[in-house]
Every structure is written in C-alpha cells, then in structure tokens.
Amino acid sequence: MKLQVKFVEGEKVYLRPVEENDLHLFYFGKNNPQVRETLFLFYPMTFEQVKIEIASQTNTRENLLFTIIEKEKDEPVGLTSFVRIDYVSRMATFFLAIWNPEYWSKGYGTEATKLMVEYGFEILNLNRIQLHVAVENKNAIRAYEKCGFKIEGTLREAMYHQNRYCDFHLMAILRSEFYQMKH
Numbered sequence: 001m002k003l004q005v006k007f008v009e010g011e012k013v014y015l016r017p018v019e020e021n022d023l024h025l026f027y028f029g030k031n032n033p034q035v036r037e038t039l040f041l042f043y044p045m046t047f048e049q050v051k052i053e054i055a056s057q058t059n060t061r062e063n064l065l066f067t068i069i070e071k072e073k074d075e076p077v078g079l080t081s082f083v084r085i086d087y088v089s090r091m092a093t094f095f096l097a098i099w100n101p102e103y104w105s106k107g108y109g110t111e112a113t114k115l116m117v118e119y120g121f122e123i124l125n126l127n128r129i130q131l132h133v134a135v136e137n138k139n140a141i142r143a144y145e146k147c148g149f150k151i152e153g154t155l156r157e158a159m160y161h162q163n164r165y166c167d168f169h170l171m172a173i174l175r176s177e178f179y180q181m182k183h
Helices: 020-031 033-039 047-058 108-122 138-146 175-182
Strands: 013-017 064-070 075-086 091-098 128-134 150-161 164-174
Touching: 013 108, 020 033, 020 047, 020 075, 047 064, 064 108, 075 108, 091 108, 108 128, 108 138, 108 175, 128 138, 128 150, 138 164, 164 175
Parallel strands: 091 128
Antiparallel strands: 013 064, 064 075, 075 091, 128 164, 150 164
16 A cells, blocks of 8 residues: 655645656656747757766755645645745745646646645745746746735846747745735
C-alpha cells in the first residue's frame, strides 16, 4: 500500500515534496514550446540535467519545492517553490509553473499560489513574498492579484525574449496584507 503524502491540501490541488517520478513532467515542461514561451526558457534540457537541477534546488534550506498535484486524477501538473528564502529578513521569492498546458486556466495555479502564501506566512513566518512576472502575462498577473499580490514596480527590459527586451513586474504580498484579506 502506497501512502499518499499531502503536505498542503486545497480543494482542487495538493502540494507534496518533489518525487523522482515528477521529473518526467518537469522534463516535458522545460522542453515544451508553449511552456518555454511563458517562462522565458531558452535552453534545451536533458532528463539528466533536469534531475541534477532539481536535486541542487532541493538540497539547500534557501529553497522549498513542491509538486502541484491535481486531486481528482491524482496527477502531477506543476511545480511551485520559494527560492532565495531569507530567514533573517523573513522574505522569499515565489515561483510557479504548470508544466502541462492541458491544465492551464483551470484555477490550479491560483489555488497553489494561495496555498503557498498561507504556508509562507502561517508556517514559515515570512513577512514578504515576492515574484517576477512578464508584463505581458496578463492571466498570471490577474491570478496573483486574486491572491493578494500587488505590483510594486517594473523591471524595465529585464529579459531578452523573441528578439526584444521585455519588462517584468515585481509583485509582492506582505504578511499584514495577507491577514487583512483573511479577516
């Protein structure tokens, strides 16, 4: 009997630590043209490179990675994480990727974001969670705003993509804003 690990659970998804079987999904996503386009990924990755990358990210206390599991099918659909966690300043940078485009625009990313924000403030005792998002990624910006993130500024020409330099928003939510929304 295989015991199901559900580290954090919502209505549509649950989050659990990354497992070796998840690497096939990450490998697919990192090499899928649709996914690469939204995440500004440009470098092809072998399965072994993905495995090494995930291992290096999970072997440090500065990062926390979770696989996003769609509950109904019990199927991995994405990855979410806090990176560069600063335990003194109580700040982390948020990352989310739904690696399979079939699961886009179904609310999984929004729910995973809400679960991570709650985990970050209530369990990790963070004071600030921030992220970077392409100005043109209107769906992601709307989803982050639903979760309480606010645009704090624009990183002008922050990344090169499709033969041009693109702007990114810096968005963040503070602990006090989270608790105001909650009550």
